[in-house]
Amino acid sequence: MKVAVFSAKPYDREYLNAANAAEGHQLKYFDDPLDAETVALAAGHDAVCIFVNDCANADVLEALTRGGTRLVALRCTGFNNVDLAAAERLGVKVVRVVDYSxxxxxxxxxxxxxxxxxxxxxxxxxxxxxxxxxxxxxxxxxxxxxxxxxxxxxxxxxxxxxxxxxxxxxxxxxxxxxxxxxxxxxxxxxxxxxxxxxxxxxxxxxxxxxxxxxxxxxxxxxxxxxxxxxxxxxxxxxxxxxxxxxxxxxxxxxxxxxxxxxxxxxxxxxxxxxxxxxxxxxxxxxxxxxxxTGHQAFFTQEAITTICQTTLRNLSEFEGGVPLTNEVKAS
Known part of the structure; x- marks a missing residue:
């Protein structure tokens, strides 16, 4: 599956690549955060992988769907930066990392x-x-x-x-x-x-x-x-x-x-x-x-490893058409 990874720091690339060895997705990394100005970079990708300060509001989600994206994979626990109601309306699935460390x-x-x-x-x-x-x-x-x-x-x-x-x-x-x-x-x-x-x-x-x-x-x-x-x-x-x-x-x-x-x-x-x-x-x-401190509380080897492994498994579940273990839905 083709995945656009936004807000990708060197450590994201290192640990996601290691986790992806067992999953085999095509990961395309972008330094920039996902927002209305950068969403065009995701065109042609089945999924986007985003972090805490990326923006997935209704306008961004609509642009993603026009580009063929069907999944938003959060590599974090919080999902306040995603408009879940808009995602549901557009048929975009949202998954997250429920538990890391x-x-x-x-x-x-x-x-x-x-x-x-x-x-x-x-x-x-x-x-x-x-x-x-x-x-x-x-x-x-x-x-x-x-x-x-x-x-x-x-x-x-x-x-x-x-x-x-x-x-x-x-x-x-x-x-x-x-x-x-x-x-x-x-x-x-x-x-x-x-x-x-x-x-x-x-x-x-x-x-x-x-x-x-x-x-x-x-x-x-x-x-x-x-x-x-x-x-x-x-x-x-x-x-x-x-x-x-x-x-x-x-x-x-x-x-x-x-x-x-x-x-x-x-x-x-x-x-x-x-x-x-x-x-x-x-x-x-x-x-x-x-x-x-600059949002580093999660930043340990154990936590990053688990975050990346879970994120890649979430992508594989979606690709395989099986129930999404860590799906987030609008309440």
Whole structure:
């Protein structure tokens, strides 16, 4: 099957080629993201393979179908960048990677939490300049603190398990409670308990119309003063302007982001030789109690291997006309 692979970085090519050795698809790689300007590149391909910041809205999907594309294969878990209703109307199937390595994302969230709490990023920069002073680097023990896990799926449960290992009290919030989460020794929060009790809030839920800006001016005002916020899920969960105001007032004690609302124009690119025009992002990184990484929480050897293997199997299922194990449909 002929597949157009968009947003293809060197590591995508390496791992997809390795996984494709067992499947035999014709992979055509494009550095550019899929959008209205690049969709013509997919003409004549049976499928497109896209990532988190590629755009598969109704206009793009219509252009894809005119070019003969019948499948959108996401090499990620989230599918908020695909218009599923339009895909269904056009007869385009959509598949994703349901499960790759929840450990990779959860461990990165913990790493970011430790770094922002103990000011590792600031200490690193200081010692490189031979400054070994400790002023401004004080953190707090995680032991005995209350951690709120928003989204208790596989990643959220791994994160919760790690935090329980630190001796934290772990509260959860999820529209669909998980017995496995409670079996770890965590419990689901009562109404308003997260805001009043949580010293740390970590986001692990998908981006949906319901969860868009779940962290906003109102929820931040209810939060415990000085709480730390970690987001390794999707940028749209957080109202960035509201978070900036909470940082300025001290209501929010620290912020660790691996995702960002407007990341599509910035992340996965080397912009070190340019001036970034995103004023909001520039304000964020100017705070001493903010850490931003470029959507790398998933980026481990194990996770990339599984993502690519699953993506190629999804393509083969479609080509073989068998039921699609990881199909995503409009609700």
């Amino acid at each position: 929840p450990n990779s994302v959860a461990e990165h969230a913990v790493a970011m939490l430790l770094a922002i709490n103990r000011r590792i990023h600031r200490a690193y920069n200081r010692t490189r300049d031979s400054n070994f002073a400790l002023d401004g680097l004080m953190g707090f023990d995680l032991y005995g603190k209350t951690v709120a896990v928003v989204g208790t799926g596989k990643i959220g449960r791994v994160f919760a398990k790690i935090m329980l290992g630190f001796g934290c009290t772990v509260l959860g919030y999820d529209k669909f409670p998980s017995p496995e989460f409670e079996a770890l020794g965590a419990r689901y929060a009562k109404p308003n308990e997260i805001g009043s009790s949580a010293d740390i809030i970590s986001l692990h839920c998908p981006l949906t119309p319901e969860t868009y800006h779940i962290v906003n001016e109102t929820s931040l005002a209810r939060a415990k003063r000085g709480a730390l916020l970690v987001n390794t899920s999707r940028g749209g969960l957080v109202d960035t302007e509201a978070v900036i105001e909470a940082l300025k007032s001290g209501q929010l004690g620290g912020l660790a982001l691996d995702v960002y609302e407007q990341e599509a124009d910035v992340f996965f690119r080397d912009l070190s030789g340019t001036i970034i025009a995103d004023d909001v992002l520039q304000r964020l990184v100017s705070f001493p109690n903010v850490i931003v």
